Amino acid sequence: MSEFVYLYREASMPASPQAMQDRMVKWLAWFRDLEQTGHMVSKGHPLHRTEGGVVRDRKGSLTDGPYAETKDIVIGYTVIEAKDFEQAVQLSTGCPLLDDGGLVEVRPIMKL
Amino acid sequence: MEELEASLFRREFARLTAALTRIFGVANLALAEDVVQETLAAAFEEWSRTGIPQHHSALLMTSAKNRAIDVFRRERTARKFAPEVRHLIENEWTLRPAVEELFLLPALKDDELRMMFSCCHPQLVEDVQVALILRILCGFGVEEIAAVYLSGVAAIEKRLFRGRKVLRTSHRLFELTAEDFAPRLSAVHRALYLLFSEGYHGASADGVIRPELCREAMRLVRLLVDHAPSATSATHSLAALMYLDAARLPGRVDDSGDLTRLFDQDRSRWDKKLIAEGLSLLELSATGDELSDFHIEAAIAGMHAGASRVEDTPWSQIVALYEVLARIRPSPVVELNRAMALAQVEGPERGLEAVRTIGGVERLGSYPFYEAALGELELRCGRNEIAQGHFRAALKLARNNAERRFLARRIADCEA
Numbered sequence: 001m002s003e004f005v006y007l008y009r010e011a012s013m014p015a016s017p018q019a020m021q022d023r024m025v026k027w028l029a030w031f032r033d034l035e036q037t038g039h040m041v042s043k044g045h046p047l048h049r050t051e052g053g054v055v056r057d058r059k060g061s062l063t064d065g066p067y068a069e070t071k072d073i074v075i076g077y078t079v080i081e082a083k084d085f086e087q088a089v090q091l092s093t094g095c096p097l098l099d100d101g102g103l104v105e106v107r108p109i110m111k112l
Numbered sequence: 113m114e115e116l117e118a119s120l121f122r123r124e125f126a127r128l129t130a131a132l133t134r135i136f137g138v139a140n141l142a143l144a145e146d147v148v149q150e151t152l153a154a155a156f157e158e159w160s161r162t163g164i165p166q167h168h169s170a171l172l173m174t175s176a177k178n179r180a181i182d183v184f185r186r187e188r189t190a191r192k193f194a195p196e197v198r199h200l201i202e203n204e205w206t207l208r209p210a211v212e213e214l215f216l217l218p219a220l221k222d223d224e225l226r227m228m229f230s231c232c233h234p235q236l237v238e239d240v241q242v243a244l245i246l247r248i249l250c251g252f253g254v255e256e257i258a259a260v261y262l263s264g265v266a267a268i269e270k271r272l273f274r275g276r277k278v279l280r281t282s283h284r285l286f287e288l289t290a291e292d293f294a295p296r297l298s299a300v301h302r303a304l305y306l307l308f309s310e311g312y313h314g315a316s317a318d319g320v321i322r323p324e325l326c327r328e329a330m331r332l333v334r335l336l337v338d339h340a341p342s343a344t345s346a347t348h349s350l351a352a353l354m355y356l357d358a359a360r361l362p363g364r365v366d367d368s369g370d371l372t373r374l375f376d377q378d379r380s381r382w383d384k385k386l387i388a389e390g391l392s393l394l395e396l397s398a399t400g401d402e403l404s405d406f407h408i409e410a411a412i413a414g415m416h417a418g419a420s421r422v423e424d425t426p427w428s429q430i431v432a433l434y435e436v437l438a439r440i441r442p443s444p445v446v447e448l449n450r451a452m453a454l455a456q457v458e459g460p461e462r463g464l465e466a467v468r469t470i471g472g473v474e475r476l477g478s479y480p481f482y483e484a485a486l487g488e489l490e491l492r493c494g495r496n497e498i499a500q501g502h503f504r505a506a507l508k509l510a511r512n513n514a515e516r517r518f519l520a521r522r523i524a525d526c527e528a
Contacts, residue, residue: 013153016253017121020156025116027160046157076157 001081003041003109004088006095009072010102013049026096034080039091041079049075072103079109116164119324121152122251124169128176129248130223130285135180135214137194138230139280145248147183151176177215181208194284222288224249225335225342229286232299235278241303242310243268244275250328260310260322288341297342301350301406304329308354312361319512321365326358337393348397349406355390356413359383371518375422387417408437427456444476448485460492480509484519491526500526 014020034040053062082088085108092104117123125148132144155172165171184193184201193201200210213219231244246252246260258268286296311325333351336342363377394414397407412433419425434450447470455463467485476482487502500523507519 014156016256017125017149017152017251018119018256019253020152021116021119021121024156024160024164028163031161043161046161 001083002088002111003079003081004085005107005109006044006078006080006092007074007105007107008076008078008095008097008102009105010075010097010100011071011073014100023096023100026099030094030096031078033094034078034091039080039082041081044076044078046076047074049073074105119251120168121156124172125149125152125251126224126227126249127169127220128172129251130227131173131215131220132176132180133227133248134219134223134285135194135197135211136183137192137197138282138284139192141248141276141279143183143191147179148176151179173215173220177211180215181211184211222339223285225339226285226288228300228332228335229288229296230279230282231275232296232303233275233278233282234295234299236275238303238306240271240275241299242307243271244279245303245307245332246328247272249332260325288339293341297336297344297347300336300342301346304333304354305350305406307332308357312357314512314514319371319514320369321361321514323358323361326354326361330354330358345397345400345402346404346406348393349404349410352390352393352397353406353410353413355386355393356410356417359386359390359417369514370521371514374416379420382417390414390417403436403440405437405441408433408440412437425456427453431457444470444472444482445479447471448476448482452485452488455489455492460489463489464493478509480506480511480515480519482506483509484522487522487526491522496526496528 014023031040031043054064055061056063080088080091082091085106088106088108092106095102095104097104128148128151129144132147133141136144151172154175155168159165159168184197184207185204187193188201192198197210197214200206228245228249231248232241236244243257246257247254252260254265254268254272257263258265261268290296308326308329311322311327311329314320314322330351333347333354336347337351359382360377362381362383363379364372366372390410391414394410397410412430415426415430415433430453431450434446434453438446438450448467451463451466451470454466464486467482467489470476473482483502483506487499487506490496490502491499503519503523503526507516507523510516510519
């Protein structure tokens with residue numbers, strides 16, 4: 001078994017209260033699924049979508065905001081366990097972001 | 113996990129926005145909406161992982177309160193807030209206690225009711241009033257409102273912009289003790305009636321019935337019923353009408369989403385609890401001398417709801433009620449409905465006579481159900497070909513897919 005990170009990327013938040021609630025219910029169901037099938041390592045955290053910055057030197061000068069590189073910014077992450085990359089990808093297809101044009105970046109965690 | 117209320121976030125949006133609008137002042141309505149949106153967004157992010165806590169409402173209110181304090185601190189020099197809070201927020205020591213007091217339960221109680229009255233400002237046309245109500249009191253997103261009206265998002269944004277602009281001139285939420293309470297209450301009635309009709313008839317969209325709009329209208333009319341000064345006879349009759357009509361919704365649309373005629377509906381699907389509640393509201397409305405179109409429509413709805421079979425419907429009483437309605441609110445559609453009820457009592461030939469003598473029938477020119485009514489009655493007289501001709505004419509006038517499918521079925525029924 002290996003560990004993988006899901007980096008969630010999205011261009012914009014669910015717009016309306018109802019859209020937020022519908023998405024929330026789907027997240028809870030998917031996370032519960034991953035937990036019950038023994039794949040969940042850490043649910044992770046949501047990341048603020050507008051505040052933040054990029055540090056590029058030792059002086060700590062800040063440039064850019066979260067939107068620096070792409071319009072699909074990282075809005076959160078989760079750590080899961082799967083037997084291989086294929087399975088990690090397969091497990092990610094349940095992510096509710098995918099219904100609304102969001103992306104899940106699947107990255108293996110490097111081990112010795 | 114306990115069953116989550118289907119429109120929890122929308123309800124909370126309404127509750128919190130009303131409270132923050134009172135606290136920030138109506139001039140800052142858009143700011144209030146933004147703060148509430150942020151509060152819900154933060155809850156959404158966190159609760160997607162931790163699960164929805166039991167005391168979610170209280171937690172949201174606390175979160176909104178803390179954001180309000182931050183807003184006051186940040187914006188007290190840049191913005192004009194409501195007169196009552198202005199001097200309290202200037203001082204860091206009084207800021208928190210002042211805001212805490214503004215969020216106490218007795219203060220929160222009337223916020224949504226007052227917001228509803230505010231939205232029905234006389235300078236706004238009904239469409240704008242309903243758009244404001246949908247946005248602020250029902251927590252609908254702009255795209256969701258646009259979907260109801262089959263409008264573009266830009267058009268809805270414009271309506272809301274116009275609405276907020278007029279609302280700003282009021283400074284405060286509507287005071288329920290104001291002198292113009294009575295006419296404003298009338299305006300609220302009209303707006304809620306319009307909102308209910310949008311949901312019940314699918315008036316402006318693709319003909320799709322939207323029960324959630326009916327539920328919202330019923331929730332809001334309940335606010336009027338539960339507040340003594342607005343619990344008038346007219347309010348009770350409007351509420352009765354809504355409950356009784358909504359009770360029939362499960363029968364009105366069949367499993368494939370198609371409209372079913374009143375005569376064909378499976379009445380066992382009608383909601384008995386809503387009927388009971390509607391009938392008791394109808395009784396409450398029967399006090400005093402007031403007689404409005406709501407009273408009549410509610411009484412007619414009550415007669416349908418009370419009949420477990422089509423044959424048990426007191427049709428002659430319904431005919432009489434339509435005659436009274438025609439005097440209060442003369443309209444060819446009312447005459448048409450009377451003619452159809454008359455056909456139940458005196459037969460389809462009499463019904464046809466009545467339809468043919470409707471005054472101002474040109475106004476029904478683009479109303480498909482005029483031709484459909486003629487078709488209905490000709491079919492009952494056994495004149496299938498003529499009936500089919502009328503249904504075809506009606507089909508040409510159909511305004512949406514639901515009507516088209518319904519009329520196509522009637523055309524096919526004439527072949528039998």
